[in-house]
Amino acid sequence: VQLQASGGGLVQTGGSLRLSCEASGGAFNTYTMSWFRQAPGKEREFVASIRQTRTSHYGDSVKGRFTIHRDNAKNTVYLQMTSLKPEDTAVYSCAAGRPILSAISNPALYYSWGRGTQVTVSS
Numbered sequence: 772v773q774l775q776a777s778g779g780g781l782v783q784t785g786g787s788l789r790l791s792c793e794a795s796g797g798a799f800n801t802y803t804m805s806w807f808r809q810a811p812g813k814e815r816e817f818v819a820s821i822r823q824t825r826t827s828h829y830g831d832s833v834k835g836r837f838t839i840h841r842d843n844a845k846n847t848v849y850l851q852m853t854s855l856k857p858e859d860t861a862v863y864s865c866a867a868g869r870p871i872l873s874a875i876s877n878p879a880l881y882y883s884w885g886r887g888t889q890v891t892v893s894s
Contacts, residue, residue: 806864830876
């Protein structure tokens with residue numbers, strides 16, 4: 772499956788953005804879809820995931836502020852980000868895989884990645 776992420780940009784602290792990730796060439800509804808982010812000089816960080824059952828999981832740093840959802844009819848997963856902080860600044864990438872629940876935040880278990888989209892939150 773090929774993934775194309777979009778929606779990044781520059782936003783002020785407290786603002787909102789919605790990222791999109793459109794999939795093609797695969798059975799989208801059979802994949803767990805996740806978002807990861809990586810800031811300069813830092814390791815890749817798990818942000819959120821949504822399973823085929825639409826069960827979602829979030830990284831501790833974004834709980835209560837970010838929401839992931841998927842539209843299987845459009846082969847697209849979205850990440851709605853609110854109350855953005857400067858520490859949310861990173862390149863955000865979407866990924867597709869079939870990880871077990873206990874390892875859903877492990878990027879090594881995803882086998883398709885989209886090109887990242889830059890999110891910059893100004894203070």
